[in-house]
Amino acid sequence: MLSSRLVRVGACLAKELYRGKFVSMFRSGYIQRPHYKHLHNLQSSTRVCPDTIIQRYRYLSTTPTTNASEEGSEEKEMISVTFVDKDGEENHIKVPIGMSMLEAAHQNDIELEGACEGSLACSTCHVIVMDMEYYNKLEEPADEENDMLDLAFGLTETSRLGCQVIAKPELDGIRLAIPAATRNFAVDGYVPKPH
Amino acid sequence: MNFRKMAIFQAREWLRRSFSTVYSHPFCVCIVGSGPAGFYTAEKILKRHQGAQVDIIDRLPTPFGLVRSGVAPDHPETKIVINQFSRVAHHDRCSFFGNVTLGSSISLSELRYLYHVVVLAYGAESDRSLGIPGENLTGIHSAREFVWWYNGHPDCKNLDPDLKSTDTAVILGQGNVALDAARILLRPTKELATTDIAEHALAALEKSTIRKVYLVGRRGPAQSACTAKELREVLGISHVDVHIQASDLHKTMADEEEMKNNRIQRRVYELLSKATTITPSNAGSGQRELHFVFFRKPDCFLESDDKSGCVSGINFEKTVLKSVGPGRQIAVGTGQFEDLRCGMVLKSIGYKSVPVHGLPFDHQKGVVLNIRGRVLSDASGDPTLYEEGLYVCGWLKRGPTGIIATNLYCAEETVASISEDLEQGVFTTSSSLPKPGTEGLLQLLYNRNVRVVPFIGWENIDSEEKKLGSLRNKPREKLTTWDELLEATLK
Ligand SMILES: Cc1cc2nc3c(=O)[nH]c(=O)nc-3n(C[C@H](O)[C@H](O)[C@H](O)COP(=O)(O)OP(=O)(O)OC[C@H]3O[C@@H](n4cnc5c(N)ncnc54)[C@H](O)[C@@H]3O)c2cc1C
Ligand SMILES: NC(=O)c1ccc[n+]([C@@H]2O[C@H](COP(=O)([O-])OP(=O)(O)OC[C@H]3O[C@@H](n4cnc5c(N)ncnc54)[C@H](OP(=O)(O)O)[C@@H]3O)[C@@H](O)[C@H]2O)c1
Numbered sequence: 001m002l003s004s005r006l007v008r009v010g011a012c013l014a015k016e017l018y019r020g021k022f023v024s025m026f027r028s029g030y031i032q033r034p035h036y037k038h039l040h041n042l043q044s045s046t047r048v049c050p051d052t053i054i055q056r057y058r059y060l061s062t063t064p065t066t067n068a069s070e071e072g073s074e075e076k077e078m079i080s081v082t083f084v085d086k087d088g089e090e091n092h093i094k095v096p097i098g099m100s101m102l103e104a105a106h107q108n109d110i111e112l113e114g115a116c117e118g119s120l121a122c123s124t125c126h127v128i129v130m131d132m133e134y135y136n137k138l139e140e141p142a143d144e145e146n147d148m149l150d151l152a153f154g155l156t157e158t159s160r161l162g163c164q165v166i167a168k169p170e171l172d173g174i175r176l177a178i179p180a181a182t183r184n185f186a187v188d189g190y191v192p193k194p195h
Numbered sequence: 196m197n198f199r200k201m202a203i204f205q206a207r208e209w210l211r212r213s214f215s216t217v218y219s220h221p222f223c224v225c226i227v228g229s230g231p232a233g234f235y236t237a238e239k240i241l242k243r244h245q246g247a248q249v250d251i252i253d254r255l256p257t258p259f260g261l262v263r264s265g266v267a268p269d270h271p272e273t274k275i276v277i278n279q280f281s282r283v284a285h286h287d288r289c290s291f292f293g294n295v296t297l298g299s300s301i302s303l304s305e306l307r308y309l310y311h312v313v314v315l316a317y318g319a320e321s322d323r324s325l326g327i328p329g330e331n332l333t334g335i336h337s338a339r340e341f342v343w344w345y346n347g348h349p350d351c352k353n354l355d356p357d358l359k360s361t362d363t364a365v366i367l368g369q370g371n372v373a374l375d376a377a378r379i380l381l382r383p384t385k386e387l388a389t390t391d392i393a394e395h396a397l398a399a400l401e402k403s404t405i406r407k408v409y410l411v412g413r414r415g416p417a418q419s420a421c422t423a424k425e426l427r428e429v430l431g432i433s434h435v436d437v438h439i440q441a442s443d444l445h446k447t448m449a450d451e452e453e454m455k456n457n458r459i460q461r462r463v464y465e466l467l468s469k470a471t472t473i474t475p476s477n478a479g480s481g482q483r484e485l486h487f488v489f490f491r492k493p494d495c496f497l498e499s500d501d502k503s504g505c506v507s508g509i510n511f512e513k514t515v516l517k518s519v520g521p522g523r524q525i526a527v528g529t530g531q532f533e534d535l536r537c538g539m540v541l542k543s544i545g546y547k548s549v550p551v552h553g554l555p556f557d558h559q560k561g562v563v564l565n566i567r568g569r570v571l572s573d574a575s576g577d578p579t580l581y582e583e584g585l586y587v588c589g590w591l592k593r594g595p596t597g598i599i600a601t602n603l604y605c606a607e608e609t610v611a612s613i614s615e616d617l618e619q620g621v622f623t624t625s626s627s628l629p630k631p632g633t634e635g636l637l638q639l640l641y642n643r644n645v646r647v648v649p650f651i652g653w654e655n656i657d658s659e660e661k662k663l664g665s666l667r668n669k670p671r672e673k674l675t676t677w678d679e680l681l682e683a684t685l686k
Contacts, residue, residue: 115279115600121272124600147424150459151598 079172083110084130086180095167101127101176102162112178118163120144123152125162130175132158137170154179222247222617223632225310227297228317229253230260231599232589234280235606236314241286243614249289250310250633254296255349256648256680257656258284260318262599264348267375268390269382271670276599284650290633292640293648294681298551300645301636307584309635312613315554315563315570316588319546319595323561325367329496330542334361334506338372338543345379345400347393347673349680358403360502361538365509367493368543369412370420374429376541377408381435381483391664391671407484409535413492413514413526416443416467417450423462430470435483439471443489453522488535490514492526497534508536546595555582562594563587568609569616583621586613652684659683 078094083105085091095104102125105112113124126149129135135158141149145164152159162176222244226233229251237249257263259277266273284291297303297317306313322337324330336356343351364380366373379387384401392400412419416439419426430437444467446454454461467487491511499507511533514526548563550556555564555572564571565587572580588609589602597605615621631638640647656674660683663672674680 113600113603115276115603116272117275117278119272119275121270121275122598122600124603143427144424146462147422147427150423150462151600153600153604155458 077169079167079169079174081167081171082173082175083112083127084175084177085111086178097167097169099167100163101125101165101167104167105162110178112162114163120148120161120163123148123150123161126152126154126179127160127162127165127176128154128156128179129158129160129165130177134171134174135160138165152179220629221632222312223310223630224249224312224314225306225636226251226314226316227253227306228260228315228589228591229258229280229291229293230316230318230589231262231276231280231602232316232318232591232606233260233314234258234283235603236316236588236609237286237289238279238283239606239610240613241283241288243610244617247288248632249286250292250636251284251289252292252295252297252301252636254294254300254317256293256652256677256684258291258293258650258653264343264346265372266346267379268346268392269378269387271390273599291650291653292636293653294646295640300640300643303551303553305639306636309631309639310584311630312584312586314568314586314588314609314613315591317548317591319548319561319590321547321549321561322542323545323547325493325542325544327493327495329498329506332496332498332506333357333504334538335496335540335542338366338368338376338541339546341376341541342372345392345396347391347396347675349675349677352393352395352675356399356539358399358405358539360404362404362406363409363537364405364407364539364541365409365411365535365537366541366543367411367509368420368545369410369487370543370545371422371425373410373541373543374421374425376543377410377485378429378432380405380408381429381485382432383434386433389668391669391673393673393675395675405539407486409486409488409537411488411491411493411509411511411535413490414516414524415450415489416487417446417454417460417464418516418524419460419463419467421463422459423466426463426466429485430466432483432485435485437470438484438486439467440489441471443487444468444471447516449516449518449524453524456522490516490526491533491535492528494528494532496540505538506540507538508534509540510534546590548591548595560594563591565592568592568605568612581621646681648681648684655686656680656683659686 077097079097081093081095081101081104083091083093091108091110093104093108093110095101100118102112102114102118104110105125106114112127115124116122118125129138138160141160141164145161148161149155149159152161156179159179165171165176224240224247226236226249233251233253237251240247240249251258253260259280262274262277262280283289295301297306297315303313320339322339329335334357336354340351340354341356344354344356358380366376379392379396379400380403384397387397387400444464446464454464490513492514494510494512496506497508497510499505512528513531513533515529516524517527518524547561550558550563555570555574556562557564557574564574566581568586568588570582570585570587571577572582586609588606590597592609593601593605637647657671660671660673663674664670666672674683
């Protein structure tokens with residue numbers, strides 16, 4: 001018992017030891033590892049989708065823009081999406097039809113939280129559709145999405161959950177803002193002044 | 196020299212060398228509490244400060260705070276955030292040390308000596324009290340204990356609430372915790388059987404005789420503290436008739452005003468009114484009942500005549516709402532009273548944080564005195580009176596409200612304060628000097644015979660629980676005693 005504990009503490013220390021070295025060696029030019037690289041792999045298996053938005057668009061196949069995929073071998077239908085981050089910086093990405101904006105953001109290392117990984121149990125992937133015109137091209141949010149939007153920080157009239165916005169041809173060119181953290185979070189689902 | 200001493204010696208050597216490089220020594224941060232506030236803080240510090248080493252301590256051998264011991268067993272999707280927290284724990288510059296209690300394993304002043312920055316994120320592990328006669332009668336529990344019990348927290352395994360001597364339970368409060376508790380009491384146990392609910396709770400619920408649950412609020416349906424998702428869920432439990440008095444749904448001008456600015460309240464009110472119009476099915480025996488009771492504040496608990504020391508009901512005072520400023524109404528008593536008979540009471544009126552020695556604490560609000568996460572030495576709010584290197588986040592900082600994501604923004608604010616202080620050299624004297632950090636912590640805990648549980652120890656518990664769960668068609672079977680938990684860490 002005692003000896004196994006010693007080994008454990010020892011192992012901990014050994015881990016720390018390695019870190020001490022790591023920190024001192026790399027401090028000057030530490031390259032940040034992408035945080036969410038592997039997240040998207042979980043998406044499709046864990047998504048519990050009470051409404052049918054996803055199913056509905058996953059199999060849609062009209063052709064807006066057809067971009068050659070990076071490998072150049074297959075032709076994949078992609079739409080252009082722009083994410084505008086908290087600091088106003090723009091990220092232009094191509095998103096395959098059928099993919100959620102949450103998945104797309106994570107595949108492109110765009111910082112969009114996704115605490116429940118797209119299972120409609122949180123509001124952290126909240127995005128604001130920047131043009132009303134595009135917002136209107138989306139299906140109405142289901143009750144379940146609205147329940148989560150209730151709790152989103154900095155809710156606006158064109159707010160949606162990134163996991164529920166699925167790429168479809170009509171959305172080519174959509175711009176999505178990632179809301180800046182609001183200062184007033186002392187209450188559940190702080191909502192700014194109504195519009 | 197034994198292995199451990201050697202390891203310490205080598206660690207010291209590495210640290211010494213890293214201090215002597217042209218780069219500054221590691222920025223040593225200790226976070227107390229591994230709930231959402233702790234993990235979000237860790238994630239943000241690691242990202243912002245490439246030279247930071249972040250240690251997270253928790254009094255339990257298991258991490259994740261209320262995500263494990265609060266979030267309801269039938270809400271597995273909510274717990275998925277554990278994946279994200281686990282990635283943080285695996286970060287090269289992050290360590291988790293479980294089974295380490297601030298206040299008994301180590302004091303606050305010791306931690307502050309060992310680290311440049313200490314962030315307190317140890318939540319709220321006590322309860323608000325009503326302060327009315329009879330509160331200590333048998334059969335009255337705080338919702339916190341009840342929740343810990345069904346979620347297998349090792350401190351409440353033995354709570355053993357009596358669910359077999361009565362058909363009526365009253366839950367005081369109408370927040371989401373109250374709704375969770377009501378759902379667990381009313382939901383068919385076969386639906387709970389495939390969740391990660393603690394086995395002892397499932398067994399007790401299977402034998403429960405409770406058929407009626409009253410959710411009692413001191414204000415009206417326009418002021419309910421719950422949110423739409425939880426309400427929708429409790430209204431939709433199979434084989435449960437929902438009772439709401441239509442007269443309670445009458446909206447005043449002040450209610451309208453309040454709801455106009457609050458989407459949550461508006462949607463909750465709508466759901467409640469819809470539920471009122473659906474007439475109960477009046478199905479015979481076996482049907483369970485959920486009653487929403489508004490405008491009642493508890494005045495005293497009634498003691499049973501035949502079972503001395505046990506609760507047999509609650510005396511309520513009827514209330515009306517009184518405006519106290521724009522969009523805010525409080526409940527005031529009318530002097531009219533009525534009794535409600537019950538054999539079990541859950542007080543779900545809010546959690547409360549507990550102070551540790553040496554911590555400036557606002558006993559009234561039950562939070563640590565702070566401005567944007569910086570701990571204040573006293574209540575005067577004078578910013579020169581900050582406690583150097585001491586910060587707070589989560590329920591301990593804001594009080595016991597908010598969902599998991601709220602702690603993300605809360606952590607953002609606290610970490611911004613830390614970064615500002617670093618940049619402005621607020622704690623130049625101490626931060627320019629190396630601190631013992633992890634090594635010092637482990638040394639001290641070792642000297643005190645504290646059995647530290649590293650993240651791998653939790654991962655052993657995790658696999659054991661999943662293994663046990665798979666035998667019962669559950670996602671996991673929680674280990675619910677300290678002994679079992681500590682034992683499993685070594686596997
Ligand atoms: C019953 C219940 C259900 C909830 N359900 C949901 C939900 O479904 N969805 C949602 O979004 N939010 C939910 N919440 C809210 C959410 O859980 C909280 O917002 C969040 O957990 C608060 O985070 P925290 O880190 O401040 O505290 P906690 O999660 O409580 O974490 C505190 C940690 O500190 C540790 N600790 C305590 N004392 C010490 C000490 N002295 N030394 C060392 N460690 C210590 C504890 O063991 C714990 O791990 C729920 C809350 C409750 C009470
Ligand atoms: N699924 C989820 O998202 C989920 C689940 C559980 C918890 N949570 C969150 O966790 C937080 C804590 O939940 P909670 O339910 O403990 O707290 P809460 O939402 O603050 O609700 C507390 C309830 O107790 C009542 N109350 C307080 N003091 C009282 C008194 N002296 N007498 C009578 N009634 C009193 C309040 O009524 P008044 O309004 O009149 O004060 C309110 O109804 C909340 O933010 C909640 O949203 C979320």
